[in-house]
Amino acid sequence: MKPTLILGALLTLTFTLAALLSFLWTPGDVEAVNIAARLQPPSVAHWLGTDHLGRDMLSMVMTGARTSLAVALVAVGLGMGLGVPLGLAAAARQGGWLDELVMRANDLIFAFPSLVIAILITAIFGPGALNAILAIGIFNIPVFARLTRGAALSFWRREFILAARVAGKGAPRISLEHILPNLANLLIVQGTIQFSLGILAEAGLSYVGLGAQPPVPSWGRMLADAQTMVSLAPHVAIVPGLAILLTVLGLNLLGDGLRDALDPRLRPSRA
Amino acid sequence: MSVSSGQKYPGGPGAEPPVRQVSQALLQVEGLSLAFGGTAILRDVSLSLPQGEILALTGESGSGKSMTALAAIGLLPERAETSGRLLLSGRDLMTLPERDLCALRGREVGMVFQEPMTALNPVQRIGDQVMETILIHKAMSRDAARARAAEVMARVGLDPERIPPTRYPHELSGGQRQRVGIAMAIALRPKLLIADEPTTALDVTTQAQILDLLTGLVRDEGMGLLMITHDIAVVAGMADRIAVMNAGRIVEQGPTAQVLAEQRHPYTRQLFEASRHQAPLAPVTPGETQLSVQQAVRDYPLPRRHPLAPRRMFRAVKGVSFDIRRGERVGLVGESGCGKSTLSRAILGLEPLQAGMITLDGKPILSHGRPDPEIRRRVQVVFQDPYGSFNPRHSVGRIIAEPFHLLPDPPKGAARQAAIAGALTAVGLKPEHAGAPIHAFSGGQRQRIAIARALIIEPELVIFDEAVSALDVRVRAQILDLVAELSRRRGLSYLFVSHDLSVVRSITDRVLVMREGEIVERGDTSDVFDNPRHWYTKTLMEAAPRLRAPETGGEDDAGGEPL
Numbered sequence: 001m002k003p004t005l006i007l008g009a010l011l012t013l014t015f016t017l018a019a020l021l022s023f024l025w026t027p028g029d030v031e032a033v034n035i036a037a038r039l040q041p042p043s044v045a046h047w048l049g050t051d052h053l054g055r056d057m058l059s060m061v062m063t064g065a066r067t068s069l070a071v072a073l074v075a076v077g078l079g080m081g082l083g084v085p086l087g088l089a090a091a092a093r094q095g096g097w098l099d100e101l102v103m104r105a106n107d108l109i110f111a112f113p114s115l116v117i118a119i120l121i122t123a124i125f126g127p128g129a130l131n132a133i134l135a136i137g138i139f140n141i142p143v144f145a146r147l148t149r150g151a152a153l154s155f156w157r158r159e160f161i162l163a164a165r166v167a168g169k170g171a172p173r174i175s176l177e178h179i180l181p182n183l184a185n186l187l188i189v190q191g192t193i194q195f196s197l198g199i200l201a202e203a204g205l206s207y208v209g210l211g212a213q214p215p216v217p218s219w220g221r222m223l224a225d226a227q228t229m230v231s232l233a234p235h236v237a238i239v240p241g242l243a244i245l246l247t248v249l250g251l252n253l254l255g256d257g258l259r260d261a262l263d264p265r266l267r268p269s270r271a
Numbered sequence: 272m273s274v275s276s277g278q279k280y281p282g283g284p285g286a287e288p289p290v291r292q293v294s295q296a297l298l299q300v301e302g303l304s305l306a307f308g309g310t311a312i313l314r315d316v317s318l319s320l321p322q323g324e325i326l327a328l329t330g331e332s333g334s335g336k337s338m339t340a341l342a343a344i345g346l347l348p349e350r351a352e353t354s355g356r357l358l359l360s361g362r363d364l365m366t367l368p369e370r371d372l373c374a375l376r377g378r379e380v381g382m383v384f385q386e387p388m389t390a391l392n393p394v395q396r397i398g399d400q401v402m403e404t405i406l407i408h409k410a411m412s413r414d415a416a417r418a419r420a421a422e423v424m425a426r427v428g429l430d431p432e433r434i435p436p437t438r439y440p441h442e443l444s445g446g447q448r449q450r451v452g453i454a455m456a457i458a459l460r461p462k463l464l465i466a467d468e469p470t471t472a473l474d475v476t477t478q479a480q481i482l483d484l485l486t487g488l489v490r491d492e493g494m495g496l497l498m499i500t501h502d503i504a505v506v507a508g509m510a511d512r513i514a515v516m517n518a519g520r521i522v523e524q525g526p527t528a529q530v531l532a533e534q535r536h537p538y539t540r541q542l543f544e545a546s547r548h549q550a551p552l553a554p555v556t557p558g559e560t561q562l563s564v565q566q567a568v569r570d571y572p573l574p575r576r577h578p579l580a581p582r583r584m585f586r587a588v589k590g591v592s593f594d595i596r597r598g599e600r601v602g603l604v605g606e607s608g609c610g611k612s613t614l615s616r617a618i619l620g621l622e623p624l625q626a627g628m629i630t631l632d633g634k635p636i637l638s639h640g641r642p643d644p645e646i647r648r649r650v651q652v653v654f655q656d657p658y659g660s661f662n663p664r665h666s667v668g669r670i671i672a673e674p675f676h677l678l679p680d681p682p683k684g685a686a687r688q689a690a691i692a693g694a695l696t697a698v699g700l701k702p703e704h705a706g707a708p709i710h711a712f713s714g715g716q717r718q719r720i721a722i723a724r725a726l727i728i729e730p731e732l733v734i735f736d737e738a739v740s741a742l743d744v745r746v747r748a749q750i751l752d753l754v755a756e757l758s759r760r761r762g763l764s765y766l767f768v769s770h771d772l773s774v775v776r777s778i779t780d781r782v783l784v785m786r787e788g789e790i791v792e793r794g795d796t797s798d799v800f801d802n803p804r805h806w807y808t809k810t811l812m813e814a815a816p817r818l819r820a821p822e823t824g825g826e827d828d829a830g831g832e833p834l
Contacts, residue, residue, distance in 0.1 A: 055384075057633070072286070128652040158659050158660075159655070159656050159659045159660035160659065160660050160662045162616075162621065162652075162654065162660075163652070163654065163660055163661075163673065163721075163724065164662075164673060165621055166619055166621070166647075166650075166651060166652050167673045167674040167676045167677060168642070168644050168647055168674075168676050168677040169673075169676055178662050181662075181664050182662070182663070182664060231568050
């Protein structure tokens with residue numbers, strides 16, 4: 001196993017555990033404002049210091065991880081859940097009207113700047129974590145639909161698919177039974193990478209005030225709150241920035257590592 | 272033949288005067304052994320190839336012949352553990368640094384690959400690709416390189432009038448692409464040309480032309496040719512010497528005529544017997560008509576030239592009619608693109624017909640564009656590719672049982688296991704193989720599994736679509752025996768689709784010869800083969816490589832007539 005895969009898995013695991021732990025316990029209360037203790041540097045009492053309202057930064061990062069991971073996970077799940085079946089269907093009917101429809105709808109979504117759509121959704125439904133999920137999820141659909149269609153098309157040309165057709169199986173059944181399991185590796189890898197992009201997108205939306213609303217902590221808003229205090233207390237910007245960086249890095253390393261580990265073509269053949 | 276301008280190549284680093292070393296062999300391999308992580312691939316291989324001769328290296332897949340070729344061009348993988356010497360014009364390639372090897376490849380050793388599709392860069396014009404090999408070695412100026420490229424392409428039979436150097440690889444046929452590959456290999460007049468299965472991907476008629484071209488090049492230019500092939504028949508007529516490899520060793524080598532006549536090593540004998548193998552086909556009395564193909568027409572839409580242009584159609588099958596009677600064994604031969612695969616897919620109900628009808632026992636295979644499961648279960652198929660025709664994630668049992676989907680009431684539990692075990696036993700495998708994953712099996716075993724899959728629902732007709740084309744000769748002989756035995760035991764009728772005439776001859780009663788979507792000749796197999804009437808059948812017969820009786824081993828015509 002490659003060291004990058006292990007490092008990626010460790011980073012991802014750390015942030016996931018921190019997010020899960022935050023449900024049960026955090027060092028401090030993220031909703032308790034203590035102006036007297038504001039902008040303290042890291043110390044024994046506050047390992048990562050305190051922010052401009054005196055809240056414990058470690059607790060904020062842990063709870064923020066919960067928001068980031070949850071939003072990204074649900075958004076990628078939404079994109080995969082809709083994109084993969086659409087891609088399978090388009091591949092099964094290659095060149096047909098369904099294929100055209102799915103692919104042109106994909107082009108349409110790709111053609112819109114994602115931030116504009118997010119602002120649009122927020123303008124209609126109001127800001128909040130749910131709407132961030134929706135905005136990020138919609139942009140994940142074409143990614144998975146395209147990937148699935150492309151990979152599925154190459155399988156449709158294989159002889160074992162012909163053999164399944166000779167056995168009287170129809171396109172939906174072949175897609176589920178023969179094609180989807182063969183795409184699993186690919187989808188896991190792409191899912192990991194989209195997950196990291198989702199975290200970045202959530203941070204971006206929260207930064208401009210379109211994501212999770214106060215008092216729910218979020219890495220993006222922590223950065224936004226910190227930007228006026230960078231010169232006074234650099235740690236308030238560095239801590240959420242590092243959290244985002246390390247999580248995204250971890251997920252990308254994990255995705256690349258999984259790709260190498262799961263791809264049979266890159267594995268030494270057993271001859 | 273010389274460069275028309277009379278220009279000599281400027282010497283590269285370490286260039287030596289073009290003196291022909293007659294005393295010493297061009298390529299001398301001495302005790303070459305090679306292993307990967309402790310697994311021996313080559314064991315003590317010794318070969319010698321004099322200038323101007325053809326050495327055929329033959330053996331089955333995995334015998335180490337391609338690895339030997341890679342060693343001869345200095346392209347062995349980094350992690351290979353080697354011993355022994357490999358001398359090219361007296362220099363040991365095993366000790367040369369990579370930089371010197373680079374200078375050597377293309378200039379002193381040229382290589383022709385098996386797949387003319389993948390050996391060329393699809394986005395580069397063919398003339399530029401040939402020119403590039405010359406320019407990489409800085410052997411001459413751009414203009415001279417262009418002139419040399421044109422000259423060498425004319426030499427390999429690419430007429431600039433018909434196939435200008437501005438063409439792209441996808442605009443060429445397989446044989447033309449292989450000619451480009453040869454042009455690239457010989458552009459710098461290497462002393463040694465290595466051809467790794469150069470005709471395996473080509474049709475028989477094209478194969479004969481490419482073999483002629485290679486032989487002509489060796490005779491005219493005096494280069495040495497190391498020809499790697501799994502098919503002894505291909506090289507029997509052209510090689511000066513033959514070396515037979517098995518499991519990393521050279522088991523027999525010598526002058527072609529002598530090896531063919533003596534066959535001292537048992538492995539060589541097995542190879543020869545297998546490639547001339549006749550499956551024991553029991554005579555049958557055909558019953559009533561089973562499959563009937565009437566005026567079948569299959570069109571494919573071609574892309575429109577521009578959005579408003581009418582759709583053009585390519586007619587792959589042009590009104591073909593034939594019958595197969597119960598118990599009959601029919602062959603369908605033709606070269607790639609003749610429509611034989613399209614036709615077999617139409618019989619399987621996988622492709623709709625534009626006109627005509629295909630019926631089984633009087634009932635149409637497709638009714639209103641949908642296959643009737645009741646009819647479809649009576650026809651099954653065995654495909655060509657033993658590696659591509661199984662879902663790599665499924666176990667053998669699950670693969671074999673897939674056609675049960677066609678039955679209204681498929682067997683379950685113990686009955687299902689018994690049926691799988693029965694099918695495995697029928698094809699010479701063991702019932703306990705059902706639980707194993709498919710990647711644990713060799714190519715020949717996989718074709719047995721494919722046959723088990725086709726037989727499990729006891730169809731009346733089986734289509735063998737190039738079912739033995741990807742197999743080594745000995746395995747092929749075993750599979751053909753199995754097919755013959757199944758026909759005898761079960762009274763199975765089949766349509767055996769193949770481009771390989773010798774296979775069709777040994778395994779069928781009646782044969783259909785297909786060309787450009789039409790059946791040009793049909794009749795009893797022995798009649799058609801012994802006394803072909805249509806010119807195309809005659810061409811096919813003449814082009815097919817044959818192992819002649821050993822005693823004739825005379826010189827073949829080495830006339831250096833340029834193509």
